[in-house]
Amino acid sequence: MTEQDRRAGAENRKKLAARRRWAKAAAVYVLLLGFSLLFVGPMAFAMLSSLKDNPVEWPPGLGSPQLSLANWVAAARLGLAGGGTAFFGQFAPGAIVPFSITYEVDEGSEPETPIVRVPRRVPGAGPAAIIAEPFAADDAVVSEVREARRTTTDGVVRVTYEFDITHMGSDMVYGKLPLDIEVPMYQRFVRATLEPNRIERLGRVQSWNNVTSGVIPYVFYNYHRVFRENYSRATGKNLFLAWIRNSFMLAGIKVVTTLVVASMAGYALARLKFAGRKALFNLVLLSMMIPGQVTFVSNYLVLRDGIFGLTKLLGGGSLINTWTGYVVSTMVGGSAVFIMKQFFEGLPTELEESARIDGASVLATYSRIMLPLAGPALGALAILTFQGTWNEFFWPLVILTSPPDKYTLTLGLLSFRTTYAVAFDWGPMLAGTVMSALPIVVMFVVFQRYFVEGISFSGIKG
Amino acid sequence: MACTPSVLGFGRPVHGDTTNISQAGLLLIDSGQPDLFYVDIFWSRGLFSSGAVEPLDSYIAKSKVLKTTDITPSLLSAFTYNGKIYGIPKDFNTLALFYNRDMFDVAKAPYPDEKDDWNSLTDKFRKVQAGLPGVYGIALAPEYARMGAFAYAAGFSVFDARGKSSVTGSQFREGFEFYTGLAKKGVGIMPADIGQGWGGGAFAAEKVAACLEGAWVIGFLRDQAPNLNYGATLLPKNPRTGQRGNLIFTVSWSMNAQSKHKQEAFQVLELLTSPEAQQWVLERGLALPSRQALIDNPYFKRADKEAAANYIVFRGASDGNVFPFEFAAYGDDWMTPINQVLSAVMSGEQTVDVALKEAQKRLDELMK
Numbered sequence: 001m002t003e004q005d006r007r008a009g010a011e012n013r014k015k016l017a018a019r020r021r022w023a024k025a026a027a028v029y030v031l032l033l034g035f036s037l038l039f040v041g042p043m044a045f046a047m048l049s050s051l052k053d054n055p056v057e058w059p060p061g062l063g064s065p066q067l068s069l070a071n072w073v074a075a076a077r078l079g080l081a082g083g084g085t086a087f088f089g090q091f092a093p094g095a096i097v098p099f100s101i102t103y104e105v106d107e108g109s110e111p112e113t114p115i116v117r118v119p120r121r122v123p124g125a126g127p128a129a130i131i132a133e134p135f136a137a138d139d140a141v142v143s144e145v146r147e148a149r150r151t152t153t154d155g156v157v158r159v160t161y162e163f164d165i166t167h168m169g170s171d172m173v174y175g176k177l178p179l180d181i182e183v184p185m186y187q188r189f190v191r192a193t194l195e196p197n198r199i200e201r202l203g204r205v206q207s208w209n210n211v212t213s214g215v216i217p218y219v220f221y222n223y224h225r226v227f228r229e230n231y232s233r234a235t236g237k238n239l240f241l242a243w244i245r246n247s248f249m250l251a252g253i254k255v256v257t258t259l260v261v262a263s264m265a266g267y268a269l270a271r272l273k274f275a276g277r278k279a280l281f282n283l284v285l286l287s288m289m290i291p292g293q294v295t296f297v298s299n300y301l302v303l304r305d306g307i308f309g310l311t312k313l314l315g316g317g318s319l320i321n322t323w324t325g326y327v328v329s330t331m332v333g334g335s336a337v338f339i340m341k342q343f344f345e346g347l348p349t350e351l352e353e354s355a356r357i358d359g360a361s362v363l364a365t366y367s368r369i370m371l372p373l374a375g376p377a378l379g380a381l382a383i384l385t386f387q388g389t390w391n392e393f394f395w396p397l398v399i400l401t402s403p404p405d406k407y408t409l410t411l412g413l414l415s416f417r418t419t420y421a422v423a424f425d426w427g428p429m430l431a432g433t434v435m436s437a438l439p440i441v442v443m444f445v446v447f448q449r450y451f452v453e454g455i456s457f458s459g460i461k462g
Numbered sequence: 463m464a465c466t467p468s469v470l471g472f473g474r475p476v477h478g479d480t481t482n483i484s485q486a487g488l489l490l491i492d493s494g495q496p497d498l499f500y501v502d503i504f505w506s507r508g509l510f511s512s513g514a515v516e517p518l519d520s521y522i523a524k525s526k527v528l529k530t531t532d533i534t535p536s537l538l539s540a541f542t543y544n545g546k547i548y549g550i551p552k553d554f555n556t557l558a559l560f561y562n563r564d565m566f567d568v569a570k571a572p573y574p575d576e577k578d579d580w581n582s583l584t585d586k587f588r589k590v591q592a593g594l595p596g597v598y599g600i601a602l603a604p605e606y607a608r609m610g611a612f613a614y615a616a617g618f619s620v621f622d623a624r625g626k627s628s629v630t631g632s633q634f635r636e637g638f639e640f641y642t643g644l645a646k647k648g649v650g651i652m653p654a655d656i657g658q659g660w661g662g663g664a665f666a667a668e669k670v671a672a673c674l675e676g677a678w679v680i681g682f683l684r685d686q687a688p689n690l691n692y693g694a695t696l697l698p699k700n701p702r703t704g705q706r707g708n709l710i711f712t713v714s715w716s717m718n719a720q721s722k723h724k725q726e727a728f729q730v731l732e733l734l735t736s737p738e739a740q741q742w743v744l745e746r747g748l749a750l751p752s753r754q755a756l757i758d759n760p761y762f763k764r765a766d767k768e769a770a771a772n773y774i775v776f777r778g779a780s781d782g783n784v785f786p787f788e789f790a791a792y793g794d795d796w797m798t799p800i801n802q803v804l805s806a807v808m809s810g811e812q813t814v815d816v817a818l819k820e821a822q823k824r825l826d827e828l829m830k
Contacts, residue, residue: 056663058656058658059657119688121684122684122746123684124680124681125681125682125685129681129748180689198687200668200688200689200690201668201689201690201691202565207688207689423681423682424662424663424682425685425686
């Protein structure tokens with residue numbers, strides 16, 4: 001073997017090694033990409049579907065008229081023309097809404113002037129079905145439908161028609177201006193000022209939910225419905241906002257109670273020497289091993305009787321169907337105490353010893369020395385507790401029953417099942433679900449580090 | 463509705479979604495539970511036998527507003543258990559054949575009507591398919607809740623005199639073969655096969671010319687396909703017996719046996735089932751009334767597609783072999799084997815013989 005051959009061999013080996021390294025890196029990236037798609041994909045697709053007119057369309061597509069810039073511009077213009085703003089439209093007195101629509105027919109047949117109607121549409125499902133709203137049809141007058149343009153290319157005749165819808169009334173402002181346009185079957189729809197929400201009757205009818213919606217209700221139609229349609233019949237308040245508020249409030253309160261109780265209990269179990277400490281800790285562990293479904297009936301009874309009648313001493317009654325009952329019964333979990341105990345045990349004892357030499361009491365050592373050091377653990381615990389409470393479903397379902405103003409967001413979404421989903425109206429259901437997931441997604445992005453730390457502290461979730 | 467808040471204020475409604483089984487559990491342990499609640503016919507037998515529901519006979523006897531003769535008999539008997547009335551039906555639904563007029567027009571096929579039997583209806587669907595390639599005749603969910611109507615038309619009854627079920631008998635088989643045969647011949651299609659969750663979805667998307675649904679599809683179509691030009695007619699007759707079959711889906715208002723306000727609760731119940739309340743619900747197009755007198759309601763004579771369809775669904779309760787949608791204490795368990803073999807036969811995985819034998823075997827195990 002010559003020197004040259006040896007050199008070539010070494011070079012080859014180097015090349016091979018480099019290629020192998022690249023292949024490895026590529027494999028890792030592909031794997032990571034695959035995983036992130038797997039986890040982010042469903043959420044992204046739910047968001048996309050929640051914008052669609054038919055969220056369960058088949059085959060599912062990645063596009064939607066609600067995502068096209070042209071439709072946003074059209075929705076904004078029509079919203080302004082209707083007398084509202086570009087973002088939130090309406091149909092107000094004096095409004096003149098211009099509209100155009102284009103059809104095509106094969107050469108030889110004569111296109112017919114479309115029939116334009118402003119229909120009286122009564123919602124058929126969901127809470128909207130029992131709300132009586134005025135019809136824009138009462139004041140809307142459709143002008144004569146004019147033929148604006150006609151072109152013939154390759155044996156196909158394209159005709160554009162124009163008309164205006166005018167509000168002839170004096171004072172009623174309508175939230176919605178629905179529209180139906182009908183043509184004979186041989187006349188094919190090409191485009192319109194705003195893309196129709198649906199095409200019906202084998203292509204004969206183009207139909208719009210609300211042509212003067214403005215951009216926000218057009219793009220976020222289902223979201224808009226969630227807020228618009230859900231009002232409490234007991235108090236008249238907006239239910240969805242109330243549920244969001246309740247969930248934030250209860251999660252916030254539980255974060256505070258958990259941090260206070262768990263850090264104190266964790267410190268005591270980790271550092272203080274007292275009789276029965278081991279047994280107590282075992283009890284904490286035991287409480288983590290029993291699922292809530294096993295204890296819920298007895299917990300329910302305890303709350304019903306006001307914690308063995310204690311609340312009666314304070315002038316209260318049953319704790320069922322109260323936020324107090326929910327907070328009291330879930331103030332702190334065994335896992336939170338466990339996380340804090342493990343963390344405190346990991347801190348060097350010298351710190352406390354020096355504090356004691358300086359004459360600090362147990363309470364002072366805990367609050368001045370140990371607690372400030374526990375920042376990362378407290379952060380992780382706060383996030384896990386918030387997330388856990390936000391998503392909690394079973395226990396609130398058992399104790400919070402009525403009125404709906406009292407529900408948390410998860411219970412509110414359940415009530416969507418009986419109002420929307422039974423009528424196969426999946427849009428608002430999906431919109432509500434996406435909105436309920438958003439705070440956690442945002443929190444995860446902002447506090448990623450703590451999430452990971454929380455898991456590595458405890459080796460368990462939640 | 464003319465309910466004063468003070469009357470409604472004493473009870474706490476529970477979540478509409480709580481199944482009646484867990485509801486019964488809460489009713490038995492907690493006197494703070496609501497005084498009135500819904501009972502779905504499907505779960506009614508288990509709930510009534512638990513003792514958690516108050517029999518209403520003595521209240522009705524004293525009532526000036528509510529008489530047993532006011533309520534459609536087949537509905538009331540559905541909530542009668544061991545000779546006692548445990549609930550007043552709130553509203554009901556049956557199955558009707560909804561069809562797309564445009565499709566029949568375009569294909570130049572005659573509309574389905576009340577004179578149709580199984581064979582003539584199949585022919586009409588075939589004509590639609592011939593005129594409109596790519597469209598199926600009818601959406602067929604692989605569920606007893608649809609197919610059962612055809613078994614009843616052939617004379618099937620869920621339980622025989624000994625309380626057993628025979629699905630290998632000729633009557634069940636006749637309904638089963640017709641229903642699954644439609645799918646195998648390509649006249650019908652399972653909604654899932656065309657990317658739809660249910661018959662009404664396939665109907666709204668104009669992928670099928672007809673579907674078997676109840677009045678619940680009307681509200682759905684109002685939102686999802688407001689211009690769909692549909693009609694409704696009674697289910698076709700069995701050519702041998704000359705009878706139709708149908709199922710009744712219904713929900714009652716029932717009273718908590720542990721209620722502390724029984725008299726007041728009954729007053730609310732009277733209001734909730736009053737002619738005025740039912741008229742309001744009917745006119746909003748939400749549900750069909752349980753009071754017999756409302757069959758003469760001017761609403762049903764209106765010249766719109768919704769009123770006409772509601773009238774057909776209303777009449778479905780009293781034409782032919784009609785049974786409530788319940789299976790004694792077996793509930794879902796009774797239907798599961800049948801639904802599974804329906805799906806297997808319709809997708810061509812099993813023959814009718816094998817399927818029915820398998821279903822029978824599992825039913826025998828269940829009813830041991």
